Amino acid sequence: MILAPSLTGTPMRLPEGTWAMLVVAVDVVNHTDPDREDDIALFAGAWVAEQPSAELCEGDLVVVLTAPEDESPDSDVVDVELLLAHHHRWRRVGFWASLDVRWPWTTASTVAAIIELHTDAAEADTFPSGTTSPSPSGLRDYAGNGDLVDLLAAGLLHPGDEFRWNRPALDICHTARIEPDGRLRLEDGRIYRTPSGATTALGGNHQNGWVTWQRTSDGVSLSDLRATLRTRLSLPTDVSRKK
Incomplete structure (x- = not known):
């Protein structure tokens, strides 16, 4: 409804x-x-x-x-x-x-x-094997939470990047593109702030849009990109460079 x-x-x-x-x-x-x-x-x-x-x-x-x-x-x-x-x-x-x-x-x-x-x-505990979470003191106490706009700012996404959601059981493939402001535009022009909002609007109730949307160019999911960003954030910022 x-x-x-x-x-x-x-x-x-x-x-x-x-x-x-x-x-x-x-x-x-x-x-x-x-x-x-x-x-x-x-x-x-x-x-x-x-x-x-x-x-x-x-x-x-x-x-x-x-x-x-x-x-x-x-x-x-x-x-x-x-x-x-x-x-x-x-x-x-x-x-x-x-x-x-x-x-x-x-x-x-x-x-x-x-x-x-x-x-x-x-x-918070979902990170690639061998990495650790930032362990923030609160839900919002670390910079960047892996929203689409954060992925754009980090250079992991670019305006115009195309993503696909393949639904083989229905013989349907949806496509969407990343907007400059960090939103997702569907083929019919509808725009959504979150990947899961887009999948739900397309009739995929309870679908995790971060997992289902995969970049057309390389098959990488939004969830993978978010994990990459959070791994970067978990690294120390004052690491000395070796000469």
């Missing part, structure tokens, strides 16, 4: 017999102008019937919609709660009271930040 931007009616309550909405993908274009509202490139979710064990859902983020206590069940406002499966528990990581039908826009930036931060934490 695509909540935004192609809105066909924002859900304001959980359907009967459901526990929450699983956030499948969210992609937000942040603007530096404080007076300009962030744009949502994609906000997609799927209904979950029963509450699963958090132990089996590490990293999953869900939205719970409930009627405010002082409102009737059929009112046009909603309380929005975010729950994250983390360390074997469903933990509340966000709450907004009495939002209107634009609640996906109101919550999107927070949802995107939570997913990005948790993904960085989960990937």
